[in-house]
Amino acid sequence: MYIQLALDRMTMDEAIHVTEEVYHEIDWIEVGTSLIKEYGVQSIERLKKEFPNKLLVADMKTMDNAAYECQMCFEAGADIMTAMGVAPNITVKTCLDEAKKRKKRVMIDLLNVHETLLPSLLEYKEAIFCLHVSKDEQELFGFNAARFPMFLEEMQGRTWAIAGGISLDSLDMVKQLQPYVVIIGSAITKAENKQKAAQTLKQAIFARRSHG
Amino acid sequence: MYIQLALDRMTMDEAIHVTEEVYHEIDWIEVGTSLIKEYGVQSIERLKKEFPNKLLVADMKTMDNAAYECQMCFEAGADIMTAMGVAPNITVKTCLDEAKKRKKRVMIDLLNVHETLLPSLLEYKEAIFCLHVSKDEQELFGFNAARFPMFLEEMQGRTWAIAGGISLDSLDMVKQLQPYVVIIGSAITKAENKQKAAQTLKQAIFARRSHG
Numbered sequence: 001m002y003i004q005l006a007l008d009r010m011t012m013d014e015a016i017h018v019t020e021e022v023y024h025e026i027d028w029i030e031v032g033t034s035l036i037k038e039y040g041v042q043s044i045e046r047l048k049k050e051f052p053n054k055l056l057v058a059d060m061k062t063m064d065n066a067a068y069e070c071q072m073c074f075e076a077g078a079d080i081m082t083a084m085g086v087a088p089n090i091t092v093k094t095c096l097d098e099a100k101k102r103k104k105r106v107m108i109d110l111l112n113v114h115e116t117l118l119p120s121l122l123e124y125k126e127a128i129f130c131l132h133v134s135k136d137e138q139e140l141f142g143f144n145a146a147r148f149p150m151f152l153e154e155m156q157g158r159t160w161a162i163a164g165g166i167s168l169d170s171l172d173m174v175k176q177l178q179p180y181v182v183i184i185g186s187a188i189t190k191a192e193n194k195q196k197a198a199q200t201l202k203q204a205i206f207a208r209r210s211h212g
Numbered sequence: 213m214y215i216q217l218a219l220d221r222m223t224m225d226e227a228i229h230v231t232e233e234v235y236h237e238i239d240w241i242e243v244g245t246s247l248i249k250e251y252g253v254q255s256i257e258r259l260k261k262e263f264p265n266k267l268l269v270a271d272m273k274t275m276d277n278a279a280y281e282c283q284m285c286f287e288a289g290a291d292i293m294t295a296m297g298v299a300p301n302i303t304v305k306t307c308l309d310e311a312k313k314r315k316k317r318v319m320i321d322l323l324n325v326h327e328t329l330l331p332s333l334l335e336y337k338e339a340i341f342c343l344h345v346s347k348d349e350q351e352l353f354g355f356n357a358a359r360f361p362m363f364l365e366e367m368q369g370r371t372w373a374i375a376g377g378i379s380l381d382s383l384d385m386v387k388q389l390q391p392y393v394v395i396i397g398s399a400i401t402k403a404e405n406k407q408k409a410a411q412t413l414k415q416a417i418f419a420r421r422s423h424g
Contacts, residue, residue, distance in 0.1 A: 008277070009277075009280055033275075033276070033277065034277055034280055034281070034284070036249055036252075037248055037249065037252065037253065037272065037281065037284065038252050038253050038284055039252045039253075040248075040249065040250050040251040040252030040254070040255075041249065041250050041251075042252070043252075060249065061273075061275050061276075063245075063273050063275070063296060063323065063346070064245070064273075064323065064346040064347050064348055065220070065221075065245065065246055065346075065347050065348065066348055068221055068246055069246070069249065072246070072249065072250055084275060084298075086296075086298035086299075086324060087298075087323075087324060087346075088323070088324050088346055088348060088349050090348045090349060090351075090352050091346065091348045094348055111275065111276065111299075111300070112298060112299060112300050114326070134275070134276040134277075134299075134300055134303065135276050135277050136276055136277065136278050136300060136302045136303045136306055137300050137302060139302075140302045
């Protein structure tokens with residue numbers, strides 16, 4: 001299970017500093033949507049330049065203009081970009097085509113995707129799917145995997161990630177689900193001791209369960 | 213009918229230059245999603261500073277993190293921000309609340325909104341609704357108002373905009389629909405003579421039909 005560090009709602013200097021602090025505990029670095037919209041494509045360039053040996057995920061949340069947005073983020077150094085599952089199908093498909101051309105990947109964010117829309121997205125076998133409780137939903141409901149019952153079943157045999165306010169408290173549940181990637185933001189970036197928080201999370205992820 | 217100039221896929225200098233050229237022909241200036249993602253929030257700041265007397269629309273396409281994204285774009289000078297209708301309802305609602313606090317407005321982009329989702333969005337009487345054929349869909353299908361039959365009926369008595377590859381060819385149809393705002397991008401920004409193109413479009417919008 002890979003750990004993706006989501007960087008959001010901070011300055012670029014803070015993003016670089018926190019990544020340095022937890023570098024050895026995490027696997028993938030996510031340039032959050034808030035950094036992209038606040039600082040532009042240079043947020044991606046700067047993080048790739050600082051950390052060239054980690055996979056970089058650009059949380060573009062692409063809804064349209066797929067070829068242009070792919071070009072923008074992949075040329076800036078992203079290895080993976082996100083497209084919204086709720087976007088028109090042609091947009092998702094174009095992202096996958098653009099990524100393939102460059103030997104890059106697309107994470108399809110399943111935020112607010114209705115079950116009737118899911119089958120057409122699951123056709124994209126090469127995608128990484130992201131089960132996502134959004135920040136705004138977390139503030140309303142809290143993190144609750146019960147919100148994805150069908151989706152979890154459909155994730156079997158696929159490459160998928162889980163995101164949305166995951167902390168030490170929700171980690172046991174996440175471990176049972178066995179995603180390919182667990183996306184963690186505030187539980188690390190807002191911790192007083194970020195390195196300690198990341199270490200504790202990593203240890204909890206890789207600890208074996210005790211069997212009686 | 214207001215004309216909103218959509219600025220996309222260009223440098224900031226080009227965005228300012230084209231706006232200067234067509235300043236007197238257009239009403240609202242839209243900082244396109246591609247400018248926001250490429251140049252960050254400074255794209256909004258710079259256009260507001262150059263053109264303080266026009267309403268500025270930030271095409272944020274907000275899907276999550278509504279309070280933060282509203283703060284970001286409104287503090288940068290946006291008068292109107294866009295939220296995606298396909299976002300979780302709490303996200304749309306938070307955008308409207310954040311806008312109201314600041315006496316600003318939200319345009320709800322109805323791109324790919326299913327008819328079952330529409331009624332909950334139409335509750336937001338203060339919103340500007342945007343009927344939107346996305347760029348990627350235009351390239352697939354072309355602009356075709358027949359794609360919004362139910363939506364057009366629901367727009368009666370509301371404040372709404374129409375967007376998606378609108379040019380002189382589709383203007384007759386748009387005029388019949390009588391939107392509050394017509395959003396025009398490439399038909400102006402990619403024209404050889406941008407001022408002439410904008411003048412021709414404006415004249416066509418305001419020309420009376422001949423009743424021969």
